[in-house]
Amino acid sequence: MTGIRHETIEANGIRLHVARCGDPAARTLVLLHGWPEFWLTWEPLMQRLEGRFQLVAPDLRGFGDSDKPDPGPTDHANAALHAADLLSLLDVLRLPRVGVVTHDVGAVVMQTAARQAPERFAGLVLFDCPYPGMGTRFAAPDHLKEIWYQFFHQLPIAAEVVGASRDAARAYFGHFLRHWSAGNPHAFDEVLEAWVDSFLKPGNLQGGFNWYIGANAGRIAMLKGELPELPRITVPTCVRWGALDPILKAEWRDRLDAHFADLDAAAFDGVGHFPHREDPDRTAAEVVAFFDRRWPA
Numbered sequence: 001m002t003g004i005r006h007e008t009i010e011a012n013g014i015r016l017h018v019a020r021c022g023d024p025a026a027r028t029l030v031l032l033h034g035w036p037e038f039w040l041t042w043e044p045l046m047q048r049l050e051g052r053f054q055l056v057a058p059d060l061r062g063f064g065d066s067d068k069p070d071p072g073p074t075d076h077a078n079a080a081l082h083a084a085d086l087l088s089l090l091d092v093l094r095l096p097r098v099g100v101v102t103h104d105v106g107a108v109v110m111q112t113a114a115r116q117a118p119e120r121f122a123g124l125v126l127f128d129c130p131y132p133g134m135g136t137r138f139a140a141p142d143h144l145k146e147i148w149y150q151f152f153h154q155l156p157i158a159a160e161v162v163g164a165s166r167d168a169a170r171a172y173f174g175h176f177l178r179h180w181s182a183g184n185p186h187a188f189d190e191v192l193e194a195w196v197d198s199f200l201k202p203g204n205l206q207g208g209f210n211w212y213i214g215a216n217a218g219r220i221a222m223l224k225g226e227l228p229e230l231p232r233i234t235v236p237t238c239v240r241w242g243a244l245d246p247i248l249k250a251e252w253r254d255r256l257d258a259h260f261a262d263l264d265a266a267a268f269d270g271v272g273h274f275p276h277r278e279d280p281d282r283t284a285a286e287v288v289a290f291f292d293r294r295w296p297a
Contacts, residue, residue: 003050008065009058012088017065019057022050027122027297028095029287031057032086034104035208036173038064038198040191044280045101045287052288052297056093060105061085062207064198070210071203073156078214083113090120099291103127104248104273105211111259114235122295124237125287127268127275128248132227133255139223146247149176150219153212159205169205170196182244182272183279232261238290239265240283244272264290 003021010016019039029049031042039057046055059066062077070076086109090098099122102110107129114121139147152158162172173195177188188195199205221227237260241250250267257263268286271278 004046009089009092011092012085014061014067014069014085016061016067016085016089017059018089018093019046020055021046022052022054024054026052026054027291027295028054028056028098029291030086030090030095030098030100030102031055032100032102032106032110033057033060033063034102034106035063035211036176036195036199037104040064040194040198041274042101042276045276045284048280048284049287053099053291056095056098058086058089060109060211062210063204065201068203068207070207072206073154073213074210075214075216077207077210079108079112079218081214082109083116086110086113087117087120096120097122099123099125099295101125101127101276101287103129103276107131108215111233114233115230118233118235121235123291124233124235125290126237126239127283128242128245128273129239129253129256130248131256131259132222132230133259134222134248134252135255136223136225137249137252138219143249150212153209154216158209163200163205166196166200169200173199177274180245180247180273181278182246183242183270184272184277187274187277230259232259234261236262236294237264238286239263240268240275240286241265242271242273242275242278243267243269247273 005020007018008015009018033041038059042057062068107126178185181187241253243250253265256265275283
C-alpha cells in the first residue's frame with residue numbers, strides 16, 4: 001500500500017505502534033486485531049476501505065511494534081488495560097468519536113471500552129466476537145481439543161517452547177492461521193513469514209500470551225456461570241460471525257441481544273475465524289454498509 005503511514009504514539013504510559021491510511025478528514029475507523037495477529041492482519045481490508053475512511057490500526061500492547069512493558073508472564077494485560085490504552089490513544093490522536101472494526105481479542109477489549117465511554121464510538125463491527133453469553137459451552141467436552149492453547153499460553157515455559165526455533169514458531173502460528181481460516185485455509189500463506197518475524201521479535205511471544213493470563217479469571221468465571229451481569233452496550237453494533245469458525249462457534253451468537261442493546265447480528269457464511277483475511281471483499285462490503293447506514297458521511 002502506497003498510502004500507509006507508520007507512527008509511534010505515546011499513550012497511557014507506553015508507546016503504541018499505529019498503521020494509518022486514508023483521508024484524515026474522513027470518518028475514522030479503528031481496527032483492533034486479535035491473537036495471533038498484529039496490524040498487518042488488516043491490510044486487505046485497509047486496501048479496500050482507504051478511499052472511504054481514515055483507518056487506524058494499532059498493535060495492542062505486547063504485540064507487533066508496540067511496547068512490551070512486562071518482560072515476563074503477567075496478568076496485567078487484561079481487557080481493562082487494553083481498553084485504557086485505546087481510549088488514551090484516541091485522546092492523543094484527537095479523535096473524539098470513531099467507528100471500530102474488530103474481532104477476537106480486540107472484540108473483548110472493545111466491549112469494555114464501549115461500556116466505559118459509549119460517547120466515543122459511532123458504531124461497532126465485531127467479527128467472531130467472544131462474549132459472556134458463550135458461557136459453559138466454550139469448554140464443552142467436544143470443544144476442549146480446540147481451546148487447549150489458552151491454557152498452554154499461561155505456562156511459564158510457553159514462550160520458550162514456541163520460540164525455540166524459527167521452524168517451531170512457523171509450525172505453531174501456521175497451525176492456527178490455517179485451521180481457523182476454515183473458509184480459506186491459504187488466507188495467510190503469503191504473509192506467514194511476516195507473522196513469524198513479528199512474533200519472534202523480543203518480547204512478542206510472551207506479550208501475546210499475557211493476554212491469556214490476564215483474561216483467565218474472567219474466562220474461568222464464565223465457565224462457572226459466575227460472571228456478574230453487566231449493562232447492555234448501547235453503541236450500535238453489527239456482529240458477523242464466521243459460520244465455519246472452529247474456535248468460536250457461530251451458533252453461540254444466540255445470546256448476543258442480552259449484551260448489546262442495538263444489535264444487528266448474523267452468521268457470515270463461507271468463512272471461519274478471520275473474515276477480513278478469508279474474504280476481504282465481502283468483509284469490506286459489510287463494514288461499508290453498516291457505517292453508511294448508521295454513521296453516514
